[in-house]
Amino acid sequence: MTTLLRNIGELVTNDPSRGDRYGIVSNAAIEFDEGVVLWAGTDSEARERPEYDRGIDCEGRAVIPGFVDSHTHLVFAGDRSHEFEARMAGTAYSAGGIATTVSATRAASDDQLRALLAERVTEARAQGTTTIEIKTGYGLTVEHEERLARIAREFTDHVTFLGAHVVPAEFVGREDEYVELVEGPMLDAVAPKVSAVDVFCEDGAFTVDQCRRILQAARARGLRTHIHAAQLGTSDSVRMALEKGVASVDHGTYLTDDDVAALAGSDAVLTLLPGADFSTRQPYPDARRLLDAGVTVALATNCNPGSSFTQSMAFCIAIAVREMGMTPREALWSATMGGALSLGDTRIGKLAVGSRAHLVELDAPNHIHLAYRPGMNLVRTVWA
Ligand code: NIG
Numbered sequence: 001m002t003t004l005l006r007n008i009g010e011l012v013t014n015d016p017s018r019g020d021r022y023g024i025v026s027n028a029a030i031e032f033d034e035g036v037v038l039w040a041g042t043d044s045e046a047r048e049r050p051e052y053d054r055g056i057d058c059e060g061r062a063v064i065p066g067f068v069d070s071h072t073h074l075v076f077a078g079d080r081s082h083e084f085e086a087r088m089a090g091t092a093y094s095a096g097g098i099a100t101t102v103s104a105t106r107a108a109s110d111d112q113l114r115a116l117l118a119e120r121v122t123e124a125r126a127q128g129t130t131t132i133e134i135k136t137g138y139g140l141t142v143e144h145e146e147r148l149a150r151i152a153r154e155f156t157d158h159v160t161f162l163g164a165h166v167v168p169a170e171f172v173g174r175e176d177e178y179v180e181l182v183e184g185p186m187l188d189a190v191a192p193k194v195s196a197v198d199v200f201c202e203d204g205a206f207t208v209d210q211c212r213r214i215l216q217a218a219r220a221r222g223l224r225t226h227i228h229a230a231q232l233g234t235s236d237s238v239r240m241a242l243e244k245g246v247a248s249v250d251h252g253t254y255l256t257d258d259d260v261a262a263l264a265g266s267d268a269v270l271t272l273l274p275g276a277d278f279s280t281r282q283p284y285p286d287a288r289r290l291l292d293a294g295v296t297v298a299l300a301t302n303c304n305p306g307s308s309f310t311q312s313m314a315f316c317i318a319i320a321v322r323e324m325g326m327t328p329r330e331a332l333w334s335a336t337m338g339g340a341l342s343l344g345d346t347r348i349g350k351l352a353v354g355s356r357a358h359l360v361e362l363d364a365p366n367h368i369h370l371a372y373r374p375g376m377n378l379v380r381t382v383w384a
Pocket residue numbers: 073095097098101200228231276302304305306307308
């Protein structure tokens with residue numbers, strides 16, 4: 001059934017063939033069918049379109065590409081709100097809290113995890129997210145990581161294996177043995193269900209050498225790779241990850257000038273996660289510095305129970321604009337096209353002819369309202 005949205009106040013296409021990379025059309029219309037964009041243009045051009053099956057008047061509201069949330073840890077059980085409360089009173093975030101969620105997740109049944117995940121994915125959709133990446137990482141045994149990958153795969157095509165999230169209690173003192181498990185039997189078990197592999201390279205998690213081994217093993221299987229790097233401090237992690245050809249470096253709260261130059265000279269995306277900096281009381285990274293250096297920047301929620309429990313991409317956009325030096329259009333591009341580049345999916349994050357018809361109609365005349373009205377869910381309709 002062909003659908004034509006008409007009388008759109010502002011259509012953000014991210015289609016560079018429209019003049020710049022944002023491809024914003026005022027007084028616009030867009031047509032789609034079977035989940036694919038067929039045509040986009042001005043509302044007056046739409047009058048010359050052939051017959052369509054369904055016409056919808058957007059009454060001057062804005063339409064944007066659905067958000068691409070390219071970094072979440074959505075499959076977990078348990079609650080860590082008291083950790084958040086302690087942080088707000090001055091306690092520092094540490095990777096050690098992950099163990100609390102590992103215990104709760106291992107104890108939950110498949111049906112409990114499935115129900116929790118379904119609820120979170122529904123919440124994300126209601127906030128305008130039409131593509132979501134989900135990481136494993138709260139199982140940390142072959143059996144539990146395979147289980148989390150299997151359940152996550154019921155909800156998204158973009159499942160990422162994060163066996164190297166933290167060394168589980170039963171392997172403390174035998175860290176290298178755990179790395180051997182991750183790069184061998186665990187990766188074997190999850191590989192059919194995942195499209196990418198991630199590693200948490202930080203004090204209290206995994207060393208640069210350990211992460212290098214796991215990224216190499218992932219690449220040898222043809223999987224995409226990502227890294228959690230420079231979240232809590234500086235290290236050689238960014239340089240190592242770029243040498244290993246990662247698709248994205250995520251967090252980047254503490255980047256040296258050399259890191260920024262290396263990122264700018266690479267094909268990798270730097271995924272900023274402002275929800276984590278908010279919730280762990282860390283400094284916000286300077287996105288302006290990155291953009292001006294030529295780094296490709298994505299924005300994602302990092303939804304997880306420890307460092308960032310939100311599925312709101314609009315919240316991340318608002319922080320990026322208010323605190324990190326991005327313009328509203330840069331932030332929206334990063335939350336859509338940036339995420340698509342991180343996931344390597346060329347049919348999402350934009351509304352060009354042939355793209356997936358993942359559209360969000362806002363209760364607002366333009367995209368600026370996403371940052372201008374923080375804390376509001378401006379999503380009126382989601383088509384996906
Ligand atoms: O990206 N850094 C590692 N993983 C998450 C935090 C997970 C947790 O604390 O449970 C993050 O911030």
